Amino acid sequence: MKKKLKFTKNIFNENQESEKKKKILASAIKIIGDKGYQNATIAEIAKDAGIGDATIYEYFKNKEDLLLSIPVEVTKELIPQINDHMMGIKGALNKLRKFIWWWLNYVEKNPGYGSIVLLELKTSKTYVSNEAYQAARNFYKIVLDIIKEGQEEGSVKKEINIFLARSICVGAIEHIIIRWLLKDRRYSLTQYADELADLLIDSFKKEESTTSKEP
Amino acid sequence: MKKKLKFTKNIFNENQESEKKKKILASAIKIIGDKGYQNATIAEIAKDAGIGDATIYEYFKNKEDLLLSIPVEVTKELIPQINDHMMGIKGALNKLRKFIWWWLNYVEKNPGYGSIVLLELKTSKTYVSNEAYQAARNFYKIVLDIIKEGQEEGSVKKEINIFLARSICVGAIEHIIIRWLLKDRRYSLTQYADELADLLIDSFKKEESTTSKEP
DNA sequence: TTTATTTTCCGAATAGAATTCGGAAATTCC
DNA sequence: GGAATTTCCGAATTCTATTCGGAAAATAAA
Helix, strand or coil: CCCCCCCCHHHHHCCCCCHHHHHHHHHHHHHHHHHCCCCCCHHHHHHHHCCCHHHHHHHCCCHHHHHHHHHHHHHHHHHHHHHHHHCCCCCHHHHHHHHHHHHHHHHHHCHHHHHHHHHHHHHCCCHHHCHHHHHHHHHHHHHHHHHHHHHHHCCECCCCCHHHHHHHHHHHHHHHHHHHHHCCCCCCCCCHHHHHHHHHHHHHECCCHHHCCCC | CCCCCCCCHHHHHCCCCCHHHHHHHHHHHHHHHHHCCCCCCHHHHHHHHCCCHHHHHHHCCCHHHHHHHHHHHHHHHHHHHHHHHHCCCCCHHHHHHHHHHHHHHHHHHCHHHHHHHHHHHHHCCCHHHCHHHHHHHHHHHHHHHHHHHHHHHCCECCCCCHHHHHHHHHHHHHHHHHHHHHCCCCCCCCCHHHHHHHHHHHHHECCCHHHCCCC
16 A cells, blocks of 8 residues: 655645544543543543554544544544435434334443543533534434425424424434443333334324315 | 430431531532533532532442432432422312423523433432432322323323323333433523423323213 | 655644642531 | 541552654655
């Protein structure tokens, strides 16, 4: 493999992260996801990644930057993945159901990441002004777009405020995940998907039956 | 005022917290609510309370214990307060509307406390095994009781899972508050109360019209 | 191949903040 | 008033993020 050329490192790495950086991020997800941001130490993350403490600072500004980089990088993979799963599904409400199922399932399989995104991130002072916040917005924009689509195709009530509807969906999903993360995680998270989807869909959907003049 | 007797301090203080402890808690709410748990220092809290750093450790086991004590103490005041506001309101769905309004309004007026409860608390490693978690449960039990009451009086659909309904309510409320806390807080939070209540109520309520045989 | 330059890495020092310790000051008891 | 007890806190300790300076490795130049 060709090695990096002089002065080209930064440009070269814009898309292709160095292996070392990826390794640090993986260790950070593992350690922070397990112990929480406060109890995770740079020393332990460095050790897990097989490097010296100081080396982390070659790749990340500081501990907070390391934390915030996690959702930025992971979301880059996640959004294409969920879009892929969405393909071929007809009807906004069916897509909403799929989204709920997919996200619960993902967190159940990656509780460390879920814990970082849903518990640790928001306490970061610089979160909203960071790229990580945009990543979260992009992710939840999927829900907003589904609701919009539903209004356009006529399956979702026109009179509801789509932003409020998104808040209800995302809020409910996150709340259920957070309970699961905080508790022992013994039960399956995915089992809630259908019932939650039923209730949400029921509150958004336009009644099909007696809508037109006379049946 | 009679001073404390030998050996009776702990028993005596079970209900009546010492003034100093209250002062520390007030300063902690102020500082942590403003800067966040990580950026708030014991030194600054102590200074604000007009005492030495080490004195805080006479009243709280450590910084985390201080954080967790905040919701425990505040909830003791809050639950009676909200119950008071609930009095005289007829109908579970009207109570739900009131609860939503009251809680949004409280956070708008006490954003520091809101920030502690909704952003900082859950990252604490010992949260679920702490009294603070019970305090949060007690607080949100109000919502669960309202939904139950609604099913009993016939205003809420019998077929919905009340725990899920509670998750949706609480999740949606918290999500809206968190957005407000993270963003600039320039707009009014209370303004969302009615629209949110409308949407939630609409999804829980039993259709009144054609339920009985023939009107 | 040798030498110069640039990049990567990290051991050791620094600094900031939580927590502990020992004893002084204040209060209560007799 | 003096002994016992409690309250308070200055100073020392410890733990950890972060910085610094330079060694090691990689790359370019000769």
